[in-house]
Amino acid sequence: MTDTTPDRPVTATPPDPFAPATLGPLSLRNRVVKAATFEGVVPEALVTDELVEFHRRPAAGGVGMTTVAYLAVSPEGRTHAECIWLRPEAVPGLARLADVVHAEGAKVSAQIGHAGPVANAKSNRATALAPSRSFNPVSMKVTRAVTDDDITRITLDYQRGARLVAEAGFDAIEIHLAHNYLLSSFLSPKFNKRTDRWGGSLENRARFARQVVRAVREAVGDGLAVTAKVSLDDGVPGGFRLPESAEFSRMLEEDGCLDALELTGGSSLANPMYLFRGDAPREDFAATLPPLQRFGFKLIAGKMMPAYPFEEAYFLGKARQVRDAVDMPLILLGGINTRATIERAMAEGFQFVAMGRALLREPDLLARMQSGDQLEGNCIHCNRCMPSIYSGSRCVLDHPEPIVVPAAHTIR
Template structure:
């Protein structure tokens, strides 16, 4: 923090930062939050307005989520999946973001066992056949051909994102989505070349990123959202996360990493912290699912105390192991926290819920260093991703529908919000 000629404080947070070939106007990124504004799996004017508002509010880059690499890889049937038909709308979106001086990033990936097969009409794929009590369905074991197809489609999705005007892609390697589920010893029980050792379990993540880099090279920034731990006993943990980060750096597969935690199917609240919005989620469900959630919700959706910068200590272990830029996520809500991140060696910070509450928070922070986010971390934004992701405390918030057909606890835990 320095004092400028006018006597006001300035921070490195508001100076330009570089991710691969991309220079951002400041160090604050809008993290991925599934927006719930793509009912036909295509861009709408509402989605464009959502991201244009964030860009106008001062963020250096806004992340569009979720852009699945295959139609079965969506957490909800209405999510965008990357195909030529999606390009014109995505181009309108990136043009709108660029007109506000910000960069646009597409989060790409495959939801794997988190996918909602009821709404997509396609099987959810994972390392092995797995019963999901939240969906009352089995996910299917991905074949070797499925794994190769999904890796290739990451490259295709990245190239489509480049054609659509995106400045960066973020590859999803977290929350026990497809790649993350293969990384998890708890979920991945395969006996072939994709199971067992860390080297085998990491192949899905590495091959997906290789496909991306092969297709886009250095024509756009390539980042990844990577778990540090799943938040469940026997899952992926920090020691292996350090090894994976080092592999990604050694191969030059990413220009930056955003660290995260949690498992959408097994422990989603570990990512969010704060109270689980069980009552609000139950209100959206049909009677049988509503009753089930009320009975077992507190056992499936654990609550963790919220605290500022709640991923910082774990992320410091990644910071000590690699030299590539890192993006700190989790409880970033004020300039003091951002400065702490910069002083700890992180080049960027990411915000999710805070920018849902105040899309113009970055400009407010620039105007008044003492500004604090109005977000109270109530997590009541989580259930809104089923129809129109928003902060329920904003005066212009849309009303909540009384029931949706097939929302699931797992879907509510991911794609919707990030810390």
């Protein structure tokens, strides 16, 4: 899917992406953020040595900040049971992770959220929540429509979770408002069929997300940077898309609670490949499933996981429309694989870039780009890293088997 949006005039003196930069109260050593990419290495829903090492590598490799994904604010808000949820027991491990990242010279951010309809109710042993009652293909169960009491409780869960992240010594919080997780599903006309004050107009559909963003900022004050991940386009018919996403971004800017927006797209529930682009690893995903589910998946895989051609900075065209709508700092995500693309993003008025797959394959890529030794990442966008979340996220071309932290390097 090629974006034909005309190029935006370049900034006369774009910032050096490898020079120190300010993000809210933070001073980052450069303008590159390791994007939140699900790690799949916390079987007990608590920090492990593997998770610490997962984030130490890109920190040592030169990123300005790395993002831990995904920290649920409520037990039923986990994507599945093997997912960290924010409670006092999680704080010591998160503090250890923060210390290790800081020792490498980088900052660390926590992506917090509630999975909503994306949650696997069977794995969590808790009914999945959604704006409206609907069938959940992830767990093959029906979601429950969120009540006003749920909204009050979940908002407080975000606030409590944010305080725990601050207690653990993290530098920033990224609020997940994308990919049809709970707050994103409220934004989407496809999933939000409500007729009360939480549905209908964009102002109503955005109310829950804005309430949560305010609550998180109140919880942490000015001590942490607070950003939000916002979908430009769900990539599904009837979903959240431009120009509403630009208008929602304006609302968030007017609220004055965020230090930056990270712009993304796609639906974890209905069209994950819209986020990733490149090859659709249907066979690899099918191999992770039990036989009966594997058969069913193969029947719908083509529709659920369509392939989109990869191109550098594939969200740039849509992101320009948000850039034109707001003055706040923006983080460009999606297909950032070369030094030239990073510099182009700066020239077009984006303050930061977020990199995912390129750093998954080469955690030290940024240091080599900065030195000039390497100008392009080696990621081929086969997306076979996607199914590896079930055994430890990694580039399976370089690491066919799960990466194990040697006993001699165990971090205590």
